[in-house]
Amino acid sequence: MININENFLKLQAGYLFPEIGRRVSAFAKANPDADIIKLGIGDVTEPLAPAVIEAMHDAVDEMSRIETFHGYDDSGRGYDFLIDAIIKNDYAPRGVKIEPSEVFISDGSKCDTGNFQEIFGIDNVVGVADPVYPVYVDTNVMAGRTGSADDKGRYGKIVYMPCTAQNDFVPELPTKDVDLIYLCFPNNPTGAVANKAQLAKWVEYAKEHKSIILFDAAYEAFISDPELPHSIYEIDGAKEVAVEFRSFSKTAGFTGVRCAFTIVPKKLKAYKADGSACEVNPIWARRHCTKFNGVSYITQKGAAAVYSPAGKKQIRQTIELYMSNAALICRGLSDLGYDVYGGVNAPYVWLKTPAGFGSWNFFDRVLEKAHVVGTPGAGFGAAGEGYLRLSAFNKTEKVKEAVKRFEQV
Numbered sequence: 001m002i003n004i005n006e007n008f009l010k011l012q013a014g015y016l017f018p019e020i021g022r023r024v025s026a027f028a029k030a031n032p033d034a035d036i037i038k039l040g041i042g043d044v045t046e047p048l049a050p051a052v053i054e055a056m057h058d059a060v061d062e063m064s065r066i067e068t069f070h071g072y073d074d075s076g077r078g079y080d081f082l083i084d085a086i087i088k089n090d091y092a093p094r095g096v097k098i099e100p101s102e103v104f105i106s107d108g109s110k111c112d113t114g115n116f117q118e119i120f121g122i123d124n125v126v127g128v129a130d131p132v133y134p135v136y137v138d139t140n141v142m143a144g145r146t147g148s149a150d151d152k153g154r155y156g157k158i159v160y161m162p163c164t165a166q167n168d169f170v171p172e173l174p175t176k177d178v179d180l181i182y183l184c185f186p187n188n189p190t191g192a193v194a195n196k197a198q199l200a201k202w203v204e205y206a207k208e209h210k211s212i213i214l215f216d217a218a219y220e221a222f223i224s225d226p227e228l229p230h231s232i233y234e235i236d237g238a239k240e241v242a243v244e245f246r247s248f249s250k251t252a253g254f255t256g257v258r259c260a261f262t263i264v265p266k267k268l269k270a271y272k273a274d275g276s277a278c279e280v281n282p283i284w285a286r287r288h289c290t291k292f293n294g295v296s297y298i299t300q301k302g303a304a305a306v307y308s309p310a311g312k313k314q315i316r317q318t319i320e321l322y323m324s325n326a327a328l329i330c331r332g333l334s335d336l337g338y339d340v341y342g343g344v345n346a347p348y349v350w351l352k353t354p355a356g357f358g359s360w361n362f363f364d365r366v367l368e369k370a371h372v373v374g375t376p377g378a379g380f381g382a383a384g385e386g387y388l389r390l391s392a393f394n395k396t397e398k399v400k401e402a403v404k405r406f407e408q409v
Helices: 006-010 016-030 050-063 080-094 109-119 134-143 196-209 281-291 297-305 309-335 359-370 396-408
Strands: 103-106 126-130 158-162 180-184 212-216 242-247 260-263 269-271 277-279 340-342 348-352 387-391
Touching: 006 134, 016 359, 050 297, 050 309, 080 103, 080 297, 103 109, 103 281, 109 134, 109 212, 109 242, 109 260, 109 281, 126 134, 180 196, 196 212, 277 281, 309 340, 309 348, 309 396, 359 387, 359 396
Parallel strands: 126 158, 126 180, 180 212, 212 242
Antiparallel strands: 103 260, 242 260, 269 277, 340 348, 348 387
């Protein structure tokens, strides 16, 4: 008799974004003339940069000739030309020394943040911010590290660290010992960004408790404040306790192309049952190369073009467009009397729902009255109840129209 992994049965009824899609589809079917503006799921709307397209076209041509054809990436970690560009452009200018063998190219940060927990024992205690990107929690549920969910959607054995307006949506250090810590800055969904002093506290905590931080920096390119860190490795000692995830999805519009990378420092250690230390890097390398055959050569050539002079300029223009959208949302909704957070160093705006409205109630009302789609904060965790996330990823004229429609809500 074949047995099912019953941990999957602990998961909540539906993943957040498919449920949003279901409700929007039902509304669209019932209201076929409605012009729906989507500020919900954080998908990009602008096309790939010309420099990226040119590089990918050249790579396609290379694949048509036997002398320049590429099959498997022999290392499984990614091509040197992309790894070198990442180190040179993302880390060296910030004084961070990264070795090529510490970089792993993948098809998405969602995959990497979800998969990384596999190399740790199921008895580890997991700590997450609340609200939280659902993948961090759900993959640990699937692995068997949690109990069942309570009536607020919180799973037993997970340590939830509330992020509220009172703490500027940056979690406080836990009062319980936590082994595996998920941090995301700039934050999805709240748009908050941690400063160096705040991150330093987490690094010290991880050192003291022999914990590991999984640091999701997928939105670092949206930071405009020069005082804010783009990488956790800007903090002294972080390479001893942290893994960092980066993505080209939102930075360069690769949501439909798929490319990302993860940094696993050689100094990072985990521990065996007897208390002895072992390096995490070679263990992740074995997992990565066993279960993944690499990102396509064409895609990696496109990703490398992100770092070309033309690519940098073109991508910066797109990021500035999205951030001007975020400013429009913040200013417009503030003028209408809403309490709004984020949207300054991140492409997400965290909107407090009016009194008497829960997250899903307000989602439905905004969809019905304004024909605008947001993301209910409750879908990100119990502390997200009473909020709606709005994304800046859309055409500026659509964003202006969406903000105007909120007058009808």
